[in-house]
Amino acid sequence: MKETLTDPLTADKMGGLRMTKQRQVVYEVVQEMAMEHPTASAVYAKAKELMPTISLATVYNCLETLTDAHAITQVNIDREASRFCPNLQPHAHFFCAKCDSVFDVDLHHKADASEPWNLPEGSLIDEVNVAMRGVCPNCRED
Amino acid sequence: MKETLTDPLTADKMGGLRMTKQRQVVYEVVQEMAMEHPTASAVYAKAKELMPTISLATVYNCLETLTDAHAITQVNIDREASRFCPNLQPHAHFFCAKCDSVFDVDLHHKADASEPWNLPEGSLIDEVNVAMRGVCPNCRED
């Protein structure tokens, strides 16, 4: 058996996923905290405010389910804890080494992430993951 | 106190790092296994053949030291174990989802990794990390 829609508000974004209370809470929290690119524990902390009985395991489960359903994206930088992002457009991430914040970086108009790369002839690219490190405009001024 | 050179053969690549037997072994192994992009445990396994008394902790220490000295690079894909790479040229990594191998991908002539990206005005980029997932030419034929 599989997915049924229960919540019309988010159904379209959930790709026909069964929408439980927990998934809804986790999804909302990821959206609210989008700018922070929260880790699983950060989502957990916030989610508990809305639903005190939710467990960390459930937060992990929901994040995985939502990721698999392409409702959110998992963002990894080095070996740090994964962060989660509701931005579904192709984009890169910029990590400021000074303030530790994460910014979404869009592609230039009509640009392609694999553009500068001399890909092996005949390879099939599913996904290009781009992470940048540096100092953000705010921190450069300090 | 800091670095002294002991091994003229690799000194240039080690950025003036104190060259101990262990670091030398680890460095050699990473070079030998470059095509495999070995993990720390893979390096450990091979290093033990050359130096049976070496410990896993030491392999981790050496890999970190060599990485900090820019003699090798640490490569991360998702949350998998880190891999290590002696290729110091700017390059991306391509991960074949079928055969699990990793390929180095070079930049096109005069191209820049940050080219397609609309970076925040005034930001300073230290490092651009590019990882691609897909199916390699070999696996596509199967």
Place this chain on the structure above:
DNA sequence: TTTCTTTTTTAGAATAGTTCTTGATATAAA
């Protein structure tokens, strides 16, 4: 509805990769 089946949740145990701690060794400086 009531019952049956499947999915999801919870809590805690387990795991994997990595880092830390401590005492022993080795290397360099004086």
Place this chain on the structure above:
DNA sequence: TTTATATCAAGAACTATTCTAAAAAAGAAA
């Protein structure tokens, strides 16, 4: 030499995440 510093080895500790098993919830069938 003697002294100071850096590195090593072994194993314990840590952290993010996944797994396990039992309870709860959701949906389907009757």
